[in-house]
Amino acid sequence: MTLQALPHSRVPGSRDAPTLRWGIMGPGWIAERFTESIQAHTGQVIAAVGSRSVNRSKAFAEAYNVPAAYGSYEELAVAPDIDIVYVCTPHTGHHAAAVLAIDAGKHVLIEKPIGLNADQARDIAARAGAAGVFAAEAMWTFFLPKFDVIRQILEAGTLGSITTVVAEYGEHFDPSHRIFDPQLAGGPLLDLGTYPLALVTEVLGSPHKLHAIGQPHESGVNAQLSAVMQFDGGAQAVVNTHLHNFTPTAATIVGSKATLTIEGYFTMPGAFEVRFPDGTRLRYDEPAGGHFEGLHFEAAAVARAVAGGSTEASQRTLAASIGTLEAADEIRRQLGVVFPGESGVPGISARP
Template sequence: MAAPVLPVSRVPDSKDAPSLRWGIMGPGWIAERFTESVQAHSRQVIAAVGSRSLSRSKEFAEKFGVPAAYGSYHELASAPDIDIVYVTTPHNFHHSAALLALEAGKHVLIEKPIGLNAEQARDITARARSAGVFATEAMWTFFLPKFDIIRQILEAGTLGTITTVVAEYGEQFNRTHRIFDPALAGGPLLDLGTYPLALITEILGAPERMHVLGQPHESGVHAQLSAIMGFAGGSQAVMNTQLHNFTPTAATIVGSQATLTIDGPFNMPGGFDVRFPDGTQLRHNEPAGGHFEGLHYEAAAVARCIAAGRTESLERPLDASVRTMEAADEIRRLLGITFPGEDRTKEEL
């Protein structure tokens, strides 16, 4: 019997993707990392940037050579020479900013989390499908070449029946960071926790039951939270996310026939191992990297989808985003976490 081997990534070179003209809605940190990555590794064009502050837009445009800068999200959404809007506003505005772009007939890529809750995620999904335009959540991890290999491993049944997924993500932040601001939906869950939660729900689906623990922070947000989840068939998952300090950000997928362990940080470019009970080990090696090395893959995948006439990505379908937000909603319900303005249909942009 031939020794097992790992599949090969099917992700094409990002430079081979057709070029789109992108408008950046919210010139913050992630918008800068995205722009750096796509300008270096793809043919995507950052054609415009919009903010509620024209001076911020102009500063971003000058820094990255972007030809157009707007002083409102409305102006950017209505710009006639933009193919797609990348929503990188604070969490509170993801939903309303996405609707603004969709109502203007623009394709949209929405930074994670897709909304504050599952209701907002479902609303974006319904409106995008009704409009017949492309929409997806920028859960960039799932667009990386290594995750295409992991997806093939799971689909082939190499691990056997999945029994357990364990994933965590912790970082240390300066006390002035928005993650400590309750008014901006702060706390680790929607910033860091979406990564392990998305991985868990991608592999095991929607949890049937859940137990959670939370630790409050003096700022009014949660400092950390942990969840144990049970799924149909008896599979379990364990998640922790916290703001105290950096952690390995590791992830392990346990199956009845093999265990897959992703190097930390699991959500970024890097390697992983597949280990079998007989001692056989398969290693996927790739250089560890960050946003600069990885964000261009999602941009290229989106461009290929739109060129092919697809309205959702295979890597992160809208229903998957809704499923993750439903799990996050249940964690919040059990911990009593609410966000200001969440009950309003649209935040004022």
């Protein structure tokens, strides 16, 4: 029997969430978008900002009316006036920054990726567990209202048995962008590819077969990669990501009973459609938007979790973050991509 209507989002209003005092670790572009979003849409408080440059911290604090500015990550981590640290340093600094905060007894929300590799993610999870503090990856997409509806559709079995997931994300960058810097773990995988890869592993779990192909960039980073995966039960997935130019950034989840297509950007607020073999189409509509319209949902969800005594976010568990990085590690192992500080990439036990 064809579904007659889609479920409604269960995501509460962001302004109703309990208030936490946030410390920003790394005042860059995403920190600006995060601050703008939560100041506009929530009651959360940005209480402090920390940077390796006190001048950068002070400039950020002045621009966003933040009361405290620190000239090091260490100072921010031990600051008494914050409850939680939002880690948004460059990728190569996520693990060390998170450890600083956790060791200081602070809760942490860590920008994606939670670490450079699965070992770093496991270490963060273990340290947070031992300290009894909240820790989560800021994979903001999974906190959006539309993904709560998608989650309900999947849990209800509306699509039937999932057979295929296809997702892609390509974008154009100025040559000066850090994505072209090998010393900053550049290349599209951690910046863009983490979104389609996370969607695949959220829906299907860990692959037991994975085959990746890549294309190098003259800067020394990976320019493009594609991966084909197979999962227990026979389901397959295909992902592509690159830094050449913009793509639709769409995603499709195919099941035995229906197909769910998420319009681009699938990572952001927007619409999706469920199509059944008899021609019935059910559409979920919400205004398309960017980071300003969407980042506040993850902040509010984290505040609710912390206030409720949870040490993880149900929308993006630490196990899920580790699983995505395990797949990313295997992709890099096959392509020979090693990030700063790594002696090698172990990868998952993919069977040929």
